[in-house]
Amino acid sequence: MTLTVKDLSGGYGQLTVIQNISFTIQPGELTAFIGLNGSGKSTTINHLIGLLAPKTGSIVLNDVSMVMDPIAYKKQIAYVPEQPVLYEELNLEEHIQFMINIYQLDSAETWEEAHRLLKIFRLDDKLNWFPTHFSKGMRQKVMIVMAFITNADLFIIDEPFLGLDVIAVNDLLALIDEKKAAGASFLITTHVMSTLRAHADKFIYLEDGQIAASGSMEEIKDQVPALLIGEADV
Amino acid sequence: MISTLFKNRWLQQWREFSRYLKYVFNDHAIIAFFFLFGALLFAYQQLLQTIPSVWWTQGGLLLILFLTLLLFKTPASFVKSADAVFFLGDEAPLQRLWQQATIYSMLINGTIQGLLIIIFWPLLMKLFDFNFFILLLITLFMIIAKMMLTYVQARQTAAFNTDQLTLINWTAVSELENQRLATIYAFFNLFIDVPGLQSTIKPHPYLERLRSLWPNYRKDTLLPIYLTTFIRKSEYLNLWVRMLIFGLLLIPFTNGYLLYGLLALLQYLFIAQILPLAGSYRRLVFDTVIPITLSNRQKAFHSFLLPLSLMMLIIWFILIVITHNFDINQGIGMLSLVIFTFLLVFLYSDRIIANMFKRRIKHASTK
Structure with missing residues (x-):
């Protein structure tokens, strides 16, 4: 699995938000996208999942171009948005079954995995709950469970730690390590590097829609504001 | 062939509408509509008897006919905000849903346009002295124009740029669908409180x-x-x-x-x-x-x-x-x-x- 982004520029309508972004993500690699509010992290992600079209540049995952063959490209991705989006008329169980159908997963095997994840996130007794009953953090956990039951090659997660309790953050990090070990790649955006520093292989620091620094923590720490790096190790 | 997703979404939406329709057409409203309809028919009859066939009444009627093209032209897509995320695993059914919803909207909007024009037939006959064949031609022309307008709006919403439609702008498609539903629910809201109805905020x-x-x-x-x-x-x-x-x-x-x-x-x-x-x-x-x-x-x-x-x-x-x-x-x-x-x-x-x-x-x- 290799994601190659080359000279990507884009934004919303006439407004250009990101400019000439290039990077690659190798199999089993976790890349952390960091930057302040408005630096272009979520815009880049919206391009990577095909919610926005590039103005220039290319996005290729495993030799499949996002623009040329969006169906085949998107099949390889699982995505957890910053704002959880759920179908208000489906309960948790039906959401999971819907994911199994869409990603054409083995039902018995995936339900077994789903039950394990639901237990980890303390949602196992809420299968008949509707989204309206879930708190913001619970909705976030539902989105995480649904992404992690898939066999996607690339997991794109936008600000996963906002709204999660500390136990859920640790559980999520353990799951990320598990999937990484199985060969999946990750692109995760975050405001604070400290939570991810022990898990990320590479950091990309965005400033005003452009890559201001990239590399390991050691390589970029002098080019990134100290508050973004944070102190605590997880 | 009509996809299961289209059938499900269509049924789901009409089931939701039917919940509100029974409040719209309650006993009091039916009586009020009955009188209003009667008053309108009476006014229309009076108008037909008194309206002179001169350039400004003819021009006014043509303008009104043209303006009817602006009504009921929004295409339905039945696409929801969450679809862009959930259908990452297989976007093909979502694309089929959009295509079938566009054809459905063209047919429905075309039919509504036809009915609107038929309402104006007596006036067209009075002011222009058209025969049935001409009226039929005008009606067909207006139906085709409305279907084309619906198709163009659906395509312009879905396309990031006009020359290719492989990558669909699902955010724009679902936003237009939300706006369409908001207009329908705003109508229902005149009769009963529709929970969760979001109105648009626009500075003037x-x-x-x-x-x-x-x-x-x-x-x-x-x-x-x-x-x-x-x-x-x-x-x-x-x-x-x-x-x-x-x-x-x-x-x-x-x-x-x-x-x-x-x-x-x-x-x-x-x-x-x-x-x-x-x-x-x-x-x-x-x-x-x-x-x-x-x-x-x-x-x-x-x-x-x-x-x-x-x-x-x-x-x-x-x-x-x-x-x-x-x-x-x-x-x-x-x-x-x-x-x-x-x-x-x-x-x-x-x-x-x-x-x-x-x-x-x-x-x-x-x-």
Whole structure:
């Protein structure tokens, strides 16, 4: 699995938000996208999942171009948005079954995995709950469970730690390590590097829609504001 | 072949609509519609007998026919906000849904256009002396034009750029669908509270500059927020404009008691539908904390509502004076309408607002 982004520029309508972004993500690699509010992290992600079209540049995952063959490209991705989006008329169980159908997963095997994840996130007794009953953090956990039951090659997660309790953050990090070990790649955006520093292989620091620094923590720490790096190790 | 996803989404949406339709077509509404329909038919018959076949009536009719193309042209897609995320695993069914929904919308919008044109057939025959074959050709032309307009809007919404449609802009597609549903639910909301109905907030800088000229603008604490909400929340401003236009359309074709009765009905409908604005902040915790009494709320609402209703009446009266002979009967009709409006503003609205805040008054004596 290799994601190659080359000279990507884009934004919303006439407004250009990101400019000439290039990077690659190798199999089993976790890349952390960091930057302040408005630096272009979520815009880049919206391009990577095909919610926005590039103005220039290319996005290729495993030799499949996002623009040329969006169906085949998107099949390889699982995505957890910053704002959880759920179908208000489906309960948790039906959401999971819907994911199994869409990603054409083995039902018995995936339900077994789903039950394990639901237990980890303390949602196992809420299968008949509707989204309206879930708190913001619970909705976030539902989105995480649904992404992690898939066999996607690339997991794109936008600000996963906002709204999660500390136990859920640790559980999520353990799951990320598990999937990484199985060969999946990750692109995760975050405001604070400290939570991810022990898990990320590479950091990309965005400033005003452009890559201001990239590399390991050691390589970029002098080019990134100290508050973004944070102190605590997880 | 029609996809399962299309069938499910279509059924789901109509099941939802049917929940509200039974409130729209309740016993009282059916009687009101019956009378309104009768009045419209009578007015149409009068119009057919009296309208002269001259250049400006012919031009006016052609303009109205052209304007019908602007109605009911939004394509349905049945795409939801969550679809872009959930269908990452296989986007093909979603693309099929969009394609079939576009064809469905073209057929439905084309049929509505056909029916609208058929309504104008008697006028077209009277003003242009067209035979049946010409009328049929015009109707077919308008149906095809509406279908094309629907298709173009669907495609323009979905395409990031006009020359390719492999990558679909699902955000724009679902936003347009949400807007379409919001318009339908706003209609249902006239009859029953639709939970979760989100109205659009849009600044209108020109109107906003006029706010400070409103009578008592700086005296009544709640007046600025009522007025700002009215200007920026599309459902309220559109309501005022809609009622004003309905009245203006009625005036040239009706007269006497029927005209003043219908205008009074429009005033009542306007005030009844704008009253929820007085209680629209009840769920904000802020609204329970501010030191405002019930009579402050009622007074601010009078200051907000009276100029709006009077402006509507003045515009209607100007058109009545222009299109009808002004005599003592017209004067009595106008005066009655003004008195009726004052009663609605000062008595009816007070009672409704008091009921709105009744429960809160029970629990907190100062509010």
